[in-house]
Amino acid sequence: MPSIQSALPPELADNVIRLYRECLRRAYYVGHQQHNTELVVDMVRQQFKKNMHETDPVKIQKLKDDAARGLINHILHESERITGRKFSGSK
Numbered sequence: 806m807p808s809i810q811s812a813l814p815p816e817l818a819d820n821v822i823r824l825y826r827e828c829l830r831r832a833y834y835v836g837h838q839q840h841n842t843e844l845v846v847d848m849v850r851q852q853f854k855k856n857m858h859e860t861d862p863v864k865i866q867k868l869k870d871d872a873a874r875g876l877i878n879h880i881l882h883e884s885e886r887i888t889g890r891k892f893s894g895s896k
Contacts, residue, residue, distance in 0.1 A: 825853050831879050
């Protein structure tokens with residue numbers, strides 16, 4: 806199964822630290838809009854911290870894919886909100 810990370814720029818998808826930073830940026834953005842910044846940022850930090858000692862390359866790839874999926878979903882959601890167009894297949 807191909808990696809979902811191919812939808813992200815390679816400099817972001819290949820580097821866990823950059824992926825973490827981008828997830829935090831999105832968390833601050835979403836948290837600010839929802840007035841729960843601390844909660845959202847803490848959730849992102851906890852997920853990365855919980856898995857920071859993982860050594861299995863397959864599991865690391867899955868975790869990176871999950872983070873990338875979250876970023877892509879947020880980007881699509883924001884694009885739909887701003888443009889009023891639906892990008893997802895749901896009606």
